[in-house]
Amino acid sequence: xVAVKNLPVREALRKALxxxxxxxxxVFVMGQEVGQWQGTHRVTQGFLDKFGEKRVRDTPIxxxxxxxxxxxxAMAGLRPVAEIMTINFAFLxxxxxxxxxxxxxxxxxxxxxxxLVVRAASGWGNQATATHSxxxxxxxxxxxxxYVGCPSNAADAYGMLKASIRDENPVLFTESIALYPKPxxxxxxxxxxxxxxxxxxxxxxxxxxxxxxxxxxEWCLTAAKELAKEGIECEVVDVRWLRPLxxxxxxxxxKKTNRAVIVEESLPLYSFGSEIAAQLQEHCFDxxxxxxxxxSALDVPVPYSHDLELxxxxxAEKVIAAVKEIV
Amino acid sequence: MATPNxxxxxxxxxxxxxxREFEEACQQLYNEKRITGVYLHLYSGHEAIGVAxxxxxxxxxxxxxxxxxxxxxxxxxxxxxxxxxxxMMGRRDGTSGGKxxxxxxxxxxxxxxxxxxxxxxxxPLATGIALAEQYNGTGGVVISMIGDGATNxxxxxxxxxxxxxxxxxxxxxxxxxxxxxxxxxxxxxGNPILHQRALGYGIKDLERVDGQDVFAMYEAVQAAVEHAxxxxxxxxxxxxxxxxxxxxxxxxxxxxxLREELEKWKREKDPITILRxxxxxxxxxxxxxxxxxxxxxKAVVERSIAFAEASPLPNTYxxxxxxxxxxx
Numbered sequence: 001x002v003a004v005k006n007l008p009v010r011e012a013l014r015k016a017l018x019x020x021x022x023x024x025x026x027v028f029v030m031g032q033e034v035g036q037w038q039g040t041h042r043v044t045q046g047f048l049d050k051f052g053e054k055r056v057r058d059t060p061i062x063x064x065x066x067x068x069x070x071x072x073x074a075m076a077g078l079r080p081v082a083e084i085m086t087i088n089f090a091f092l093x094x095x096x097x098x099x100x101x102x103x104x105x106x107x108x109x110x111x112x113x114x115x116l117v118v119r120a121a122s123g124w125g126n127q128a129t130a131t132h133s134x135x136x137x138x139x140x141x142x143x144x145x146x147y148v149g150c151p152s153n154a155a156d157a158y159g160m161l162k163a164s165i166r167d168e169n170p171v172l173f174t175e176s177i178a179l180y181p182k183p184x185x186x187x188x189x190x191x192x193x194x195x196x197x198x199x200x201x202x203x204x205x206x207x208x209x210x211x212x213x214x215x216x217x218e219w220c221l222t223a224a225k226e227l228a229k230e231g232i233e234c235e236v237v238d239v240r241w242l243r244p245l246x247x248x249x250x251x252x253x254x255k256k257t258n259r260a261v262i263v264e265e266s267l268p269l270y271s272f273g274s275e276i277a278a279q280l281q282e283h284c285f286d287x288x289x290x291x292x293x294x295x296s297a298l299d300v301p302v303p304y305s306h307d308l309e310l311x312x313x314x315x316a317e318k319v320i321a322a323v324k325e326i327v
Numbered sequence: 328m329a330t331p332n333x334x335x336x337x338x339x340x341x342x343x344x345x346x347r348e349f350e351e352a353c354q355q356l357y358n359e360k361r362i363t364g365v366y367l368h369l370y371s372g373h374e375a376i377g378v379a380x381x382x383x384x385x386x387x388x389x390x391x392x393x394x395x396x397x398x399x400x401x402x403x404x405x406x407x408x409x410x411x412x413x414x415m416m417g418r419r420d421g422t423s424g425g426k427x428x429x430x431x432x433x434x435x436x437x438x439x440x441x442x443x444x445x446x447x448x449x450x451p452l453a454t455g456i457a458l459a460e461q462y463n464g465t466g467g468v469v470i471s472m473i474g475d476g477a478t479n480x481x482x483x484x485x486x487x488x489x490x491x492x493x494x495x496x497x498x499x500x501x502x503x504x505x506x507x508x509x510x511x512x513x514x515x516x517g518n519p520i521l522h523q524r525a526l527g528y529g530i531k532d533l534e535r536v537d538g539q540d541v542f543a544m545y546e547a548v549q550a551a552v553e554h555a556x557x558x559x560x561x562x563x564x565x566x567x568x569x570x571x572x573x574x575x576x577x578x579x580x581x582x583x584x585l586r587e588e589l590e591k592w593k594r595e596k597d598p599i600t601i602l603r604x605x606x607x608x609x610x611x612x613x614x615x616x617x618x619x620x621x622x623x624x625k626a627v628v629e630r631s632i633a634f635a636e637a638s639p640l641p642n643t644y645x646x647x648x649x650x651x652x653x654x655x
Contacts, residue, residue, distance in 0.1 A: 074455070076458075100448055
């Protein structure tokens, strides 16, 4: 048995990043406020003192160049971990990620590799308003050539970030802001890796499959706990990676439960939920006993006022209501 | 600063002629629909810039990257013309197996990091490659070609500023051919004296250079390489040039004013003619040697066309899906 430590997600990420920098001289971090400020979300706290300015690089507010320079550095043999302060600003880096990071290996027929990780904090809360409350992970997962990882707990955050840094492909790694302080057991093993593209059953059940990632998993687990009191056993599938997507795990669970509710923090149109629902009807039609339900963010810009903000997003109650409609 | 000897200059001449012959052949092949697609941006008129830049690189140590007008650099740096032509035609033996096309030539073994088709998109890549050089302490410099049009987009600003902040060994060469697609520089830039932007980024300004004079370009790039290699940070050069084949082959017809402008450049400022005249003035009896080079390059291009047309078109799903990801 590997010993475990109880760590918040933030510290699990910090531990992963620090260990990878200790393990491999080529790994370095760059981004706004990663150094002197100690990291906007304090993931890189203490890094500047420990590793120095060469490997902990404060950048100007230049998302295009942060992502683009990280692509170039990765092509040239380094292992950059670039931080985009929040995923809202990743739209500014979209071209560098999609037209460059994700295409270079293919377009030049394998001559170059882009072993890059772009970390971005994602999510809403604290009345951040319409421009600072996006959870657009599926948009990035739309494009082949990029991997997208979205951990839901501390152990996964630890093992997924390590796997991303060690991989030869570009990875967009999103971190739910609301999950940063959530503690959880983390294996005390510097080589603990969560394989890229491998989902995880977070709770077993036989009546309905709840499919989610990142923060959605927490709502599913809370809902499952409540529903169990009423005799409804939910199986919670955490896909962990939006690309590659572990559809096999989703299908396997669905074939057992014959019912599914898909939970997503992002918007409903052209979404994670749409994708899973489409794939279930294509591949598991004969196993389907009820309509597939989706619990998504509401199709509206996120407003400032607190109650209105809360209304926009899924929560455990909404998941419970959706389950009850089909069980 | 090293003065180039006769042999070196003849090699420049050879490269410039090869590029011109290759590009003019591409235009012809496009007209005949033997090269297809809509994007084909020819380097005719720009030859002296690319050849001088490559001449200043230390082989195996320095790097070069450019936008979509990329054939000239590939040929100057020594990528096999057969492979370049095969890529034009989307063939299996192309530099990217037919998957990149005219705008996405690259050769890892030559430190030619590619042509890139999103305007300005390659500029932060150059910043990152230079960062790797500084990080590893390997002393290489990174030369980046920049169209005048790209100087107005955000990538230019962010990439040059970041390079300035970190004193990276970047050499930025604006190839100012007067137009970003169809818009004249004066209609696109608040200050059309583009090299002056260096001031805003705290990088060395090497000002305007005659991009049609391979010697002037060589001197400027040499100075830039020395500056960057010594660790003083990045350098900006504005090379004044002209494109002979428009923005690309799918351009609309030229109006008479533009036609006149083009003919004037060809008549008075053709980089190959300038070099040839200079050589003939300096070395008596060199005309024969130059003629032989011309004939050789024509033959090289002819061979590349034959090679490319004999190369199969990729057509399997295996090829289609290869290299989407690095397989572990």
